[in-house]
Amino acid sequence: MNRCKLLLSAVVLLVTFPIFPQSGGTANAAKNNRQANRSGQQASHPSEGERVFQQNCSRCHNAPQGFPPQISATIARHMRVRASLSKKDEQALLRFLNP
Amino acid sequence: MRYQIKFKSTVRRSTLSLWILALSATFYMPCSFAQSVPLISGGVGFFTDTNGGNTTYYPAISPVLAAPVGPKFLLESRAFLDESFFPKPNSGYTSSSFVGLTYLQLDYLAASHVTVVGGYFLTPFGTYNERLSPIWISNFQSAPLITSLGTMGTESSLGGMLRGSAVSTPKFSIDYAAYFSARSSAEQFQAQRSAGGRMDIYFPQQRLELGTSYGRLLQGTHKNFEGLHVWWEPADTWFRLRSEYAHGPHSQGYWIEADYRLAHWGGPETLIGRIEPVFRMQQTFRNSPDSTDGLPSVDTQRADFGLDYRLPHEVRINTSYSRQFSGSGNRNVWETGIVYRFLFPVWKGKQ
Numbered sequence: 001m002n003r004c005k006l007l008l009s010a011v012v013l014l015v016t017f018p019i020f021p022q023s024g025g026t027a028n029a030a031k032n033n034r035q036a037n038r039s040g041q042q043a044s045h046p047s048e049g050e051r052v053f054q055q056n057c058s059r060c061h062n063a064p065q066g067f068p069p070q071i072s073a074t075i076a077r078h079m080r081v082r083a084s085l086s087k088k089d090e091q092a093l094l095r096f097l098n099p
Numbered sequence: 100m101r102y103q104i105k106f107k108s109t110v111r112r113s114t115l116s117l118w119i120l121a122l123s124a125t126f127y128m129p130c131s132f133a134q135s136v137p138l139i140s141g142g143v144g145f146f147t148d149t150n151g152g153n154t155t156y157y158p159a160i161s162p163v164l165a166a167p168v169g170p171k172f173l174l175e176s177r178a179f180l181d182e183s184f185f186p187k188p189n190s191g192y193t194s195s196s197f198v199g200l201t202y203l204q205l206d207y208l209a210a211s212h213v214t215v216v217g218g219y220f221l222t223p224f225g226t227y228n229e230r231l232s233p234i235w236i237s238n239f240q241s242a243p244l245i246t247s248l249g250t251m252g253t254e255s256s257l258g259g260m261l262r263g264s265a266v267s268t269p270k271f272s273i274d275y276a277a278y279f280s281a282r283s284s285a286e287q288f289q290a291q292r293s294a295g296g297r298m299d300i301y302f303p304q305q306r307l308e309l310g311t312s313y314g315r316l317l318q319g320t321h322k323n324f325e326g327l328h329v330w331w332e333p334a335d336t337w338f339r340l341r342s343e344y345a346h347g348p349h350s351q352g353y354w355i356e357a358d359y360r361l362a363h364w365g366g367p368e369t370l371i372g373r374i375e376p377v378f379r380m381q382q383t384f385r386n387s388p389d390s391t392d393g394l395p396s397v398d399t400q401r402a403d404f405g406l407d408y409r410l411p412h413e414v415r416i417n418t419s420y421s422r423q424f425s426g427s428g429n430r431n432v433w434e435t436g437i438v439y440r441f442l443f444p445v446w447k448g449k450q
Contacts, residue, residue, distance in 0.1 A: 055272075055303050059332060059339075060230045064442050065413055071444045073134035077173050078165040080208070082229075084274040086264045087211035098134060 049096025056083040057093075072098035137166035137445040141177070142235030144438035151430050155185040161201070161234050166445070171208050177201040177233070200287050201232075202255055216260040216278075219288045223260065223276035223297045224249035224312045225326045225343045235440035238358055238377045239403055239419055241432070245352040245383060247393025248345035249295070249314040249324035256280030257290035272301050282318050292318040299328070306332045312345075322348045337362045350394040352383035358407075368411075377405035377419070397426040413440040 057063070057079055067075070076094040079085060085093065141162035148155045159181035166174045179201055184194045204218035221229045228250050231237050246254070260278035267273075277296035283289060294317060299310025312326035326345040332338070337360040344353040356379040364371040381401045383394045390396075405419035414437065421432040 051303070055301065055306075059308075059330065061233075061236045062409070064440070065411075067138075067442050068136075068444055070134055070136040070447070071138040071442075074136060074138050074165055074167055077135075077167055077208075078138075078175060081173060081175070081206045081214055081216070081262075084214075084262055084264045084276070086267050087208070089264070089267060094134070 047096055048092040049094070052085065052089045052093045053096055056085060056089070069098050135167040137164065138442065139164055139445060140440070140442040142233060142438050142440050144234055144436050146240055146436035147434065148240065149433040153186050155183055157181050157183040159234065173206040173208070175206065176203040212263045212265060213261060214263050216262060219255055219257050219290070220260055220278070222250045222254060222256045222280070222295075222314070223262065223278060224295060224314050224324065225297070225345060226310070226328045226330065226341065227343060228254050235415070235438050238356065238375075238407060238417070239379060239405055240417060240434040240436050241403075241421070243343065243354040243379070244381050244394060244399065244401065245343070245345045245354060248347045248350070248352070249312055249326050251280075251291040251293050251314065251316060252391065252393055253289050253291060255290060256293065257283045257288050270302070270304065272303070274299050274301070291316060295324070306334055337367070347392050349387045349389035350383060350385050350392055352381065352394060354379055354381040373409045375407040375409065377403075377407060379403040379405070395425055395427070399423060399425040414438070415440075
């Protein structure tokens with residue numbers, strides 16, 4: 001019985017790994033926007049939003065490789081609470097995530 | 100000890116129901132604008148832990164829900180579900196399940212620098228509990244030995260919290276969090292009556308953060324806990340140094356963790372650049388016996404050597420070897436795991 005559970009868990013895991021990247025694949029617009037924003041900024045200096053991202057979000061975790069633009073404000077608000085951002089920093093982060 | 104060291108009880112089916120209820124409620128919440136669609140994030144993984152020759156296998160999933168409610172509120176929650184397969188005393192394997200809430204809170208963005216939090220939230224003491232405990236973030240599977248000091252053994256609190264950024268300038272910023280928790284023995288919301296908080300200052304040019312934490316247990320024998328943390332990420336490198344110290348009435352300890360992603364060899368997305376060696380040193384010291392503070396009963400030293408590999412598509416492989424020295428015996432701990440981080444909207448929403 002336990003071996004069956006273990007086998008079942010492994011199968012579920014193997015099946016879900018190929019599925020999840022597809023669900024995240026709708027994020028190409030936001031991802032491309034961020035990449036374009038970054039490459040544009042690197043030539044001069046980082047934007048306020050990128051500064052907020054680097055100083056708060058990326059100190060604990062890597063940036064998501066992509067996400068749909070319709071959740072960018074939710075992410076920014078979530079990070080405002082988690083990383084104790086001010087309202088100004090939240091807005092700058094939102095512009096960076098979804099320029 | 101796993102990511103969530105408080106997860107040692109039986110299945111909490113009602114917790115799962117609560118989480119599903121919160122998820123269902125998001126369908127009826129008003130969104131302030133098109134980019135505020137509720138999201139589900141989190142991690143799913145498969146882990147092994149070989150401790151003293153016994154190997155435990157546990158697939159786990161830890162979903163996060165974040166749902167804006169109007170322009171000023173945010174409902175957020177994290178849960179943890181796993182199935183552990185561990186050896187029986189004689190032969191063969193047996194298993195146990197767990198479903199539990201890590202936090203379920205409503206945040207009110209009261210002002211630019213003040214957020215009011217109500218509900219069941221992660222206790223703001225030190226850095227590990229709030230920042231590094233998610234399975235898709237932590238470099239090591241096992242939590243630091245001192246995690247329970249200052250977090251009152253439950254790691255979560257039930258009550259209210261004020262938090263925010265007190266000052267934010269280009270040269271430095273100061274963050275704060277202050278909370279009060281009631282005692283709760285409800286299975287889904289276990290908490291101790293306590294109060295405390297954390298304050299830290301960050302210097303962005305030096306990329307240096309210094310912080311201090313305080314917690315006071317307000318039930319039974321009152322106890323004080325103090326903590327310090329230092330984080331440093333030198334600019335233009337892939338090196339990170341994190342450390343934390345915690346002191347309680349009967350014990351104290353620290354951990355120092357350093358990691359370096361080999362991104363200088365062709366960039367972070369190359370075969371070599373995805374490799375991340377990690378090292379953590381920990382020590383705990385026991386002043387007097389206390390079976391409730393969660394630290395080892397004797398002085399303990401532990402060195403963790405990890406090698407993580409960041410695959411494409413948000414998948415990460417974690418491996419580590421640890422050698423633990425203590426008066427009760429030395430032992431080896433081997434851990435491996437593969438974690439996928441997911442992130443998607445609850446519904447499609449408007450583009």
